[in-house]
Amino acid sequence: MVKGFRPETLKEALKLRAQYDCLPIAGGTDLMVQKARGFALKPDFRKPLLFIGHLPELQRLEVINRQIHIGAGVILTDLLNSETIPDIFKEILALMASPPSRNLASIGGNICNASPAGDTLPYLYAMDAQVVLQSTDGERIIPIAGFITGPKQTDLKNSELLTKIIIPQTEFDINMYRKIGQRKGMSLTKAAFLGMANVADGKIQDIRIAFGSVAQTVVRSGKIEQSIVGKSTKDIVKNISEISRQYAALIRPIDDARSSAAYRKKVSLRLLEEFFVSNLAKVSNLRKAQSKGDIE
Numbered sequence: 001m002v003k004g005f006r007p008e009t010l011k012e013a014l015k016l017r018a019q020y021d022c023l024p025i026a027g028g029t030d031l032m033v034q035k036a037r038g039f040a041l042k043p044d045f046r047k048p049l050l051f052i053g054h055l056p057e058l059q060r061l062e063v064i065n066r067q068i069h070i071g072a073g074v075i076l077t078d079l080l081n082s083e084t085i086p087d088i089f090k091e092i093l094a095l096m097a098s099p100p101s102r103n104l105a106s107i108g109g110n111i112c113n114a115s116p117a118g119d120t121l122p123y124l125y126a127m128d129a130q131v132v133l134q135s136t137d138g139e140r141i142i143p144i145a146g147f148i149t150g151p152k153q154t155d156l157k158n159s160e161l162l163t164k165i166i167i168p169q170t171e172f173d174i175n176m177y178r179k180i181g182q183r184k185g186m187s188l189t190k191a192a193f194l195g196m197a198n199v200a201d202g203k204i205q206d207i208r209i210a211f212g213s214v215a216q217t218v219v220r221s222g223k224i225e226q227s228i229v230g231k232s233t234k235d236i237v238k239n240i241s242e243i244s245r246q247y248a249a250l251i252r253p254i255d256d257a258r259s260s261a262a263y264r265k266k267v268s269l270r271l272l273e274e275f276f277v278s279n280l281a282k283v284s285n286l287r288k289a290q291s292k293g294d295i296e
Contacts, residue, residue, distance in 0.1 A: 002042065004049040010057035010134070010163065016050055018136045018159045026053030026073050027104035029097070030113040053106055058163060068167040072108025079107065088175040088196065089123050095179050096120075108162045114148045116217060117189040119179070121148070122210035124167065125218040126194055132164035133157070141166070151216050172196040172206070176275045180267055182258070189213045190259040191268050195275035202232050204280075209272070214253040214264050221250060233280045240276050244269045 005022065007013040016022065023045065025031055035043035052058060058073030061082055068084055079085050080093050080102070096102060096119045110120045111131065124144045131147050133140045133156060140160075147155050156162060180191040192212030198205040207228050211219040224246050228236060236243070253264035 002045045002049060004051060006051045007055070010052075010055050010161075013050060013052050013055060013161060014134060014136050014159075017161055020048055020050075021158065022048040022050040024050045024052050024112075024161055026051075026058075026106040026109045027075060028053075028109075029101050029105040030109060030115075052161065058106075058108070060164075063169060066169040068169055070107055070165045070167065072111075072162045072164060073106050074108075076102040076105050076107065076110075086171070088172070088177060088194075089120075091175075091177055092119060092123055092179075092194075107165060111144065111147070111165065112154060112156065112162055114150070114152050114154050114217075116151050116215065117192075117213040119189060119192070119212070121218045122192055122194040122212040122220075123177075124165070125220045126196060126208035126210040127167050127170065129168075130166045131162055132166065133160045134163045135159040135161070139163075145218075145220070148217050170206075172208070173198050174279050176279050178271050178274075180264075188258060191253070191264045191271075193268060193271035193275070195272070195279070197280060199233060199280065202234070204229050204231055204233065204236065209247075209275075211247070211251060211268050214251045214268050216252075219247070219250050221247070233276075236280065237277055240273055243276070244272060247272060 005016045005020070007016055017024070032043060035045055053073045055073060058071040060069065060071040061074055061078065061084060062069050063084055070079070076093050076096060077099070080090055093102070097105065107120060110118055111124070129144045130141050131144055133142070135157065136159065142155065149155055174197045176193070176195045178193045179189055181189055189212060191214055194210045195208070197207040207225050209220065209225060224243065228243070248265065248269060251265050251268055253261040255261045
């Protein structure tokens with residue numbers, strides 16, 4: 001028999017977390033699959049379960065000081081239906097799993113699962129999101145890039161719960177997301193690319209680039225991004241091979257049942273090229289035409 005706790009408040013949940021070596025569970029869409037043993041067999045849970053998906057404190061979704069605060073228990077469907085969530089993040093969420101799974105799966109669960117193929121992670125990394133970790137001793141707020149330490153590994157302590165995700169409310173003029181999978185619906189990610197940028201007067205003002213499912217964690221390089229800021233889109237397109245070379249050194253995918261490492265790397269770099277050539281250059285040229293009065 002699997003033992004479980006169902007606290008009524010976050011305070012009670014934190015006390016139980018401190019007292020017992022238990023396993024937090026919200027929607028369970030990842031966890032139940034991991035612990036499944038086969039048809040008609042009970043899942044292999046060796047620790048008591050701590051049910052937290054219903055807690056009101058983890059269901060909040062609000063904007064505070066131009067930051068989006070998302071409770072760890074908020075399900076993906078509610079994020080999709082919220083006017084608070086940026087369109088590019090909604091595009092990513094809409095490609096995750098199936099509607100029934102999105103009705104159960106929580107954003108906190110997707111983060112804590114820490115899969116290299118986690119769908120929400122490229123966006124959260126690119127946005128410099130932070131996670132709030134609480135225990136009976138207090139709370140920690142750390143960047144998501146520091147929270148996820150490797151495949152299926154996080155910095156979550158045994159006494160802590162992930163309670164909130166904080167995302168800066170930064171807007172971008174240019175957004176491109178591509179997910180490569182076996183099919184359009186319910187597919188696990190072979191490779192994912194996210195590019196976001198702001199362009200003014202033909203020059204890059206801000207840029208964020210993140211790759212998913214091509215290394216042990218999300219690939220993002222602040223150093224490469226900073227080397228691009230301030231340059232003209234024309235110069236960037238001319239030097240796309242050098243930018244690709246720099247990212248190629250960071251992309252280290254694996255061979256598995258879903259895809260080969262060579263394919264993942266090649267398609268990721270092609271998507272990077274598409275972002276620069278088809279999106280940045282096109283938008284820059286359009287704005288130049290608008291400034292000259294050629295287009296209304």
